[in-house]
Structure formats: C-alpha cells, structure tokens
Amino acid sequence: MTVLIAGAGIGGLTLALSLHQVGIPVRVFEAVRRPQPLGVGINLQPHAVRELVELGLLDRLDAIALRTREVAYFSTGGKEIWREPRGLTAGYAWPQFSIHRGHLQMLLLETARERLGDAAIRTGVSVEGWRESGDSIEIELAERETGAALGRESGSVFVAADGIHSKARSRLFPDEGPPVWGGIMMWRGVTRGPRFLGGRTMAMSGCKQRKFVCYPIADDGEGSVINWIADLARPPDALWNREDWNRPGQLDDFLPRFADWHFDWLDVPWVIRNAERVFEYPMVDRDPLPRWTHGCMTLLGDAAHAMYPIGSNGASQAILDARVLTRELQRQGLSESALLAYEEERRPATAKIVQANRGDGPDKVLDIVEQRAPEGFEKIEDVLSHQELEETAAAYKRLAGFDVETLNRRPSIVAL
Numbered sequence: 001m002t003v004l005i006a007g008a009g010i011g012g013l014t015l016a017l018s019l020h021q022v023g024i025p026v027r028v029f030e031a032v033r034r035p036q037p038l039g040v041g042i043n044l045q046p047h048a049v050r051e052l053v054e055l056g057l058l059d060r061l062d063a064i065a066l067r068t069r070e071v072a073y074f075s076t077g078g079k080e081i082w083r084e085p086r087g088l089t090a091g092y093a094w095p096q097f098s099i100h101r102g103h104l105q106m107l108l109l110e111t112a113r114e115r116l117g118d119a120a121i122r123t124g125v126s127v128e129g130w131r132e133s134g135d136s137i138e139i140e141l142a143e144r145e146t147g148a149a150l151g152r153e154s155g156s157v158f159v160a161a162d163g164i165h166s167k168a169r170s171r172l173f174p175d176e177g178p179p180v181w182g183g184i185m186m187w188r189g190v191t192r193g194p195r196f197l198g199g200r201t202m203a204m205s206g207c208k209q210r211k212f213v214c215y216p217i218a219d220d221g222e223g224s225v226i227n228w229i230a231d232l233a234r235p236p237d238a239l240w241n242r243e244d245w246n247r248p249g250q251l252d253d254f255l256p257r258f259a260d261w262h263f264d265w266l267d268v269p270w271v272i273r274n275a276e277r278v279f280e281y282p283m284v285d286r287d288p289l290p291r292w293t294h295g296c297m298t299l300l301g302d303a304a305h306a307m308y309p310i311g312s313n314g315a316s317q318a319i320l321d322a323r324v325l326t327r328e329l330q331r332q333g334l335s336e337s338a339l340l341a342y343e344e345e346r347r348p349a350t351a352k353i354v355q356a357n358r359g360d361g362p363d364k365v366l367d368i369v370e371q372r373a374p375e376g377f378e379k380i381e382d383v384l385s386h387q388e389l390e391e392t393a394a395a396y397k398r399l400a401g402f403d404v405e406t407l408n409r410r411p412s413i414v415a416l
Contacts, residue, residue, distance in 0.1 A: 001156035001334055002027055004139055006127040006168060008035060010101075011301025011318030012161035013108035017055050018326035018414060020116050024334070027153065028112070031144040031162070033124030035109060037102025040188045040279065041217040041227025042309075043068060043202065044099060046092040047402040048316035051323045053094055054412060060107055065099035066216055069200035073365055076206045077376050078263030081369055082389045086202070093408050098202065098217045098227070100190075101315070125150060129171065130158050130297055137296045156334035158297040159325070161318070164286065166303035172294060179284035179306065182358060183238070184208070186283055186309075187230045187249040189275030190217070195224045196266045202312075203266070207370035208360050209233040210257055212268055228271055229309070230254050231283070249280035283308055285358070288351035293339040300325065305350035311361035313353055313400050320401065321346050323413040330414070353400055362396040365389060 003019055005012045008030035019026040044052070044065075052061060069089045073081040087096035112121060129140045137158045141150040160168030164179055195216070197203060202215035211231040216224035232254055251272065261268035272278075286306045292299040301318035325342040332338035360367055365384065373383045380389075397403045 001025070001136065001154075003329065003334060004127075004137070004153060004155040004158045005029065005161055006139070006159070007161035007163060007166075007301070007303070008032075008105075008109060008112075008121060008123070009161060009163060009301065009318070010105055010108060010315045011322055012159070013105070013112050014051070014055075014319045015159060015161065015300060015322035015325060016112050016116060016120070017108065018051075018322050019329065020112075021055060021416070022326060022330045022414060024326075024329060026116065026120065027155070028121045029125045029127055029139070029141065029153075030121065030123045031126040033145065035105065035123065037100065037106050039101035039105075040190055040229075041098060041215065042101045042104070042315050043215070043312035044097040044104070044319075045312060045316045045400070045402045046087060046094040046096050046404075047400075047407050048319040049087075049097055050094040050407070051319050051413065054414065054416075055111075057107070057111065060111070061097055061099070064103045064107060064218075065097040066200060066218060068096040068098045068202055068215065069198065071202045072197060072204070073363075074203060074205040074263070075366075075369055075373075075376065076210065078205060078261065078265070079376065079380075081380050081384070082365060082393070084393055091404050091408075092402075098200075098215045100217050100227070104315070127158075127160070127162070127167065130168075132295050156296065157329070157339065159300050160297065160303050161300040162303050164284070164302045164306040166299065168297070169289075169299060169303050172299075173289065176286070179286050181282050181284050182308065183234050184231050184283040185234055185254075186281045187254050187272075187278055188281060189228055189249075189272065189278040191226045191228065191271045191275045192220065193223055193226050193271055193274065195219070196226075199224055204363055204366060205261070205263070205268075206231075207366045208363070209370075211363070211366065212258060212261065214266065214268075214271065226271060228275075230258060230272065232257055247280050249278040251278065253280070285354055288354055289347070292343045292347055293336065296334075296336050296339065298325070298339040298343060304347070305354055307350070307354045308357040308361075310357040310363055311353070311396055311400060313357070316402075317350055317353065317400075320413075321350075327414050349401065356396065356399055362393055365392050 218225035
C-alpha cells in the first residue's frame with residue numbers, strides 16, 4: 001500500500017523522496033496549484049545536509065546555495081563578540097548551506113517529479129479529512145480554489161506535513177487557536193550588495209529586543225546576494241497580523257531603529273534601503289503537542305513542531321523528521337507502530353528545541369552581552385568568558401542534534 005502525504009513543502013517532499021529511495025509507494029497532495037519559490041533565505045545545518053546528500057542532492061544544492069563557513073555575533077554597536085567555524089570548516093563531514101527557501105523547495109519538487117513521476121504529486125488539492133477503515137486509511141480531497149469535492153484516496157498511512165496552519169492539526173486539536181506570538185516582529189529582505197566578512201559568514205548583531213541577522217545566499221561574481229532579517233520587540237498587547245511570507249513590509253516601521261548601524265563590516269541601513277522587496281512577518285511558533293500520532297496518521301515538520309526561526313533549525317528538523325519516519329516505516333512496515341516509534345524519537349527532541357528557541361537559542365549570547373555591557377565594551381573577555389561563549393554554542397548543537405563528533409560518527413538514519 002501507499003503513504004499519503006499532505007503538503008509539498010520541505011518536509012513533505014523530503015519524506016516523499018526518502019520513501020521512494022527505500023521502495024515505499026507514496027503520493028503527495030499540495031493545496032497550492034502552482035508552487036512558487038516563495039520566502040527568503042534559510043540555513044541548512046550539517047545534520048540536515050547529510051540527509052539531502054544521502055538522497056543524492058549535493059551537486060544540486062551546490063548549484064543554488066552557498067556553503068556557510070562561519071557564524072559571527074556582534075554587539076548593538078557592531079563590535080565582535082564571538083566567531084565560530086561552520087560546516088566543513090568546523091570539521092563536519094558535510095557542509096552547511098545558506099539557501100533561498102523557495103529555491104530549495106523547487107529543487108525538492110523537481111527532483112520528486114523526476115524520480116516519482118508527475119502523477120505522484122497532485123497540486124491544487126487540499127486534504128480535508130481522513131478516516132480509517134480496516135487496514136487502510138482514506139483521505140478526503142477538495143479543490144483548494146473552489147472547495148469542490150474531489151473524492152477520496154486510500155493508503156496505509158497518512159502524514160500531515162501541511163505547515164504551521166495545518167488543517168489536520170486543527171482537526172485533531174480544535175481548541176488550540178492561532179500560533180503563539182512572542183512579541184517580536186520581523187522584516188525580511190534580500191539585497192544585492194558587497195561581500196562582507198569573507199563572503200560566507202552568517203552574522204547576528206544586537207539583542208532580542210533589536211536584532212539584525214544577515215548572510216549571503218548567493219554570489220553573483222561582483223558581490224553577495226544578502227538575505228537579512230530585522231527584529232524588533234513589540235509591546236505584549238500589540239496587534240499582529242497573521243503570518244504570511246508575501247505581506248509587504250514598510251521601511252518606516254523599522255528602519256529608523258537601525259538608522260545608525262553603520263558598522264565597519266556592513267552598512268546596515270544601506271542594505272535595508274536597497275532590498276529588492278521587504279516582507280513583514282511576526283515571529284510565531286506553536287506549543288509542543290502531547291501526541292502527533294492518531295492511529296495510522298501522524299504529523300511532520302511545522303505541522304508538528306513550528307518553531308521560532310532562531311538557531312537555523314526549522315527546515316533542518318523537518319528533514320530529520322522525514323528521514324526518521326522513513327527508517328521506521330522501512331523497519332516496521334506501514335503501520336501505527338512505525339508512526340509511534342517515529343514520534344517517540346522526534347517529538348521530545350523537537351519540543352526541547354521549540355522551548356530553547358523561545359529563550360533565544362544560541363543567540364542568547366547577544367542578550368547576555370547587552371545586559372552586562374549596555375554601553376559597549378573594550379574586550380569581550382571582560383563581559384563573557386571564552387568558556388561561556390563556547391558552552392552556549394556547544395549546548396545548542398547538542399540539543400538540536402548537530403554536535404560535530406556525534407554527527408560524524410553516527411550511522412546513517414536510513415539504511416540502504
């Protein structure tokens with residue numbers, strides 16, 4: 001029988017490719033009729049890149065992404081706090097990639113169509129519900145644009161990878177309500193500009209209340225294509241709009257707060273003003289769930305564990321979900337026991353990351369420096385010891401599953 005997947009995002013498509021890799025039939029149903037390369041930049045950590053490499057995608061990733069060499073933290077005044085190598089430079093056996101989210105999704109979609117065939121992926125179709133009958137599960141389909149019923153499809157397992165606004169999740173937990181807003185608004189954009197800090201660095205400046213994150217996602221031969229995010233805290237009672245990657249942002253809403261951030265390594269106001277487009281997006285997540293699996297259906301990716309975009313782990317964790325679920329379906333067959341084994345491993349792990357990201361994840365070094373030295377510092381050692389900096393970075397890697405030694409020596413998740 002077949003695995004049925006709702007959602008052709010990063011998690012759903014990685015699952016489809018992984019199941020096909022081990023010979024398990026799969027069908028994907030995507031509500032958007034013509035998926036487009038939406039969004040801005042994301043980072044793929046080495047533990048997720050390893051899984052995509054084992055799917056045979058390294059050359060394709062290199063063609064559309066940059067290999068990240070280091071991450072660097074700076075104070076509100078642009079003074080260096082901490083740097084550490086990333087990817088191959090840090091000793092991993094796999095690189096870290098900075099990549100446009102939409103381009104990654106299109107790569108996975110094109111590869112899935114090549115390998116599984118066009119008929120395996122239906123677009124413009126939403127999954128409205130499901131029911132179990134004997135040893136099969138049946139999903140109800142509808143045309144997204146009109147709501148017209150499109151009949152049913154049967155399989156052995158149903159996986160809802162339909163994002164932070166998952167219809168399946170809302171059906172399972174009807175009283176949950178909207179995503180949880182933590183009081184931070186983000187403005188995101190992409191700007192063609194000069195290379196900075198060597199041209200392969202992810203840089204973070206400021207603190208939780210006012211932060212600027214930037215990293216190149218491409219190099220056009222003359223300079224960098226810079227992905228950037230500007231964060232500002234809002235009062236707890238401030239209104240926020242439903243998150244939408246396509247909602248235009250207004251420079252007047254945030255640029256004045258960064259107007260004097262002219263650093264010797266980057267002119268932040270210039271980068272903001274010269275963006276191709278700017279999007280506004282509230283930083284939201286969802287509370288961890290008590291369970292993902294309900295009979296022969298389960299949740300995956302943002303539908304299961306939407307998290308703040310801190311620590312560069314949202315897409316990476318969805319990829320890991322897909323690989324662990326594939327392993328369990330390969331080991332135990334298309335069964336509820338396989339789904340429960342997947343959940344037993346992945347639900348506690350991702351819940352810890354959701355909570356850590358609410359505490360600012362590895363970026364909390366910025367908050368500590370801001371608290372201890374609000375007027376700046378001469379030497380970072382007077383504010384934070386090297387040991388504190390190292391341990392903060394190492395603790396998050398261990399939590400998120402990409403400690404270099406552990407990752408390099410563990411066996412593949414999916415055995416071929």
